[in-house]
Amino acid sequence: MTPKLSRYATRLPSSPVREILSVSQQPGMISFAGGLPDASVMPTLPVSDSYANVMQYGTSDGEGILKQNLVKWLASEGFECSAEYVMITSGSQQGLDLVSRLLVDEGSEVIVEDPTYLAMLQLLKGLGAKLLPINLGENGVDLESLEQQLKNSQARMIYLIPTFQNPTGYCYTEAERIAVAELIDRYQVTLVEDDPYRVLNFDGVFTRPICHYLKTATWVYLGSFSKMLWPGLRTGFMVAHPALFPWLMRSKQAADLHSNRLGQAIIAEYLQQGLLADHVAKLQAHYKEKRDYMQTLLKTHLPATVRWRLPSGGMFFWLELDQDTRQVLVKGIESGVVVLPGTAFAVEKSADHTLRLSFSQMKPADMEEGIKRLAKVLAQLQA
The missing domain is CATH 3.40.640.10 (Type I PLP-dependent aspartate aminotransferase-like (Major domain))
Structure with missing residues (x-):
């Protein structure tokens, strides 16, 4: 039997992030798609x-x-x-x-x-x-x-x-x-x-x-x-x-x-x-270091045609590319790196050539390897 759903239910789209995160769990996959806080800097959960x-x-x-x-x-x-x-x-x-x-x-x-x-x-x-x-x-x-x-x-x-x-x-x-x-x-x-x-x-x-x-x-x-x-x-x-x-x-x-x-x-x-207050200062220093490292990696490995603005806070870089980033997603998964196309965030204007990359949960070695894999994907799509 097919349920009779409300108009709300039939209009409700699925979450692209949640769907992509399932791919991120595959062995050997490096993901920039999520926006999860880094568990390594969470305070110990108290018991009282x-x-x-x-x-x-x-x-x-x-x-x-x-x-x-x-x-x-x-x-x-x-x-x-x-x-x-x-x-x-x-x-x-x-x-x-x-x-x-x-x-x-x-x-x-x-x-x-x-x-x-x-x-x-x-x-x-x-x-x-x-x-x-x-x-x-x-x-x-x-x-x-x-x-x-x-x-x-x-x-x-x-x-x-x-x-x-x-x-x-x-x-x-x-x-x-x-x-x-x-x-x-x-x-x-x-x-x-x-x-x-x-x-x-x-x-x-x-x-x-x-x-x-x-x-x-x-x-x-x-x-x-x-x-x-x-x-x-x-x-x-x-x-x-x-x-x-x-x-x-x-x-x-x-x-x-x-x-x-x-x-x-x-x-x-x-x-x-x-x-x-002290914990927030620790968070700011921790995530700033990750942001700065991703900035260095992007400058080092991505082609000059990729554009972005250094974020002054938060968890994300927003990249503008020449390639259709829906293709970058597909080819990236084949190469072991998951990115999130900007189309998921678009209202009216096209976001087909944008990517959101999260640095918040990334370990330095994974971040470097992931950016290198992304660079190879972009080079393949340009060829």
Whole structure:
């Protein structure tokens, strides 16, 4: 019997990353496709007798002690907020799901960067949103394109990743953040700001959230502990404008009642002990070394026709090639190297000649061998 599915189910695309990751598990394969944190720099997972009090159901918005410590940390990062409007989520991906379901009906217009985060594309397409792209290129966000989309649409929501964007690695300047905030206030659209990579800041660039600059528009700010602590705990957070928070609380209650209390307790204790600042400094030094090494390898082994911009943070390089990168994927797998074509992140403009390469989990020897294999693939395709 064929099940009778909802329109959401029939529109919902599969995740290219998840499909490619299965190929990455083959023996001898070197993969640049995923964006997984490096387990070698994760803190030791603590064990404590105090965790016994998390066995019962908890509150939908999260543990108070975690929210209070999170608010202190966000303030140190330049974003003042109240614990009253903080919600702990099951990873920041759940936050994206909750806010999208709250704001998007079938046919609703949503403004997004092009390219953008593929899992958000998966979600919005499943909901039947009409995507309105704004170009994000080497010179940053196209403010003229953004204003035209705002002026000529009835967009309910704008989704941005302004800090070490996935997939391009671009980080908005302070001037861009202020200009974007002014446009959002002028046209009164809800900003959903996705900010999972902010702690991976290698060059000390400006990262204050755009939400900080909004005066009248509603907003939701999303973050994650996955990139700085333990991704397996699936603990993220959402800070919301007071007008939106009660509705998000209802959405959370309907989704899963509350997030993992044990994970919240472990992270809260880590924050309360004041360990995060030193750990973040360690992460930044560790990943910066990997970024710099990949930069050296790319310069050494790839042809001069390949173009990229050195990311100032995050986990990814975004490469532009002369070859169709869907062919590079196929030939790469045959040669023992897995890459992720940019087509997975494309909204409207072509990304057929782009690649996202992750350096976060790579060991130096594997990174070098993988880049050499990629270089050979590109040479074969050019021949």
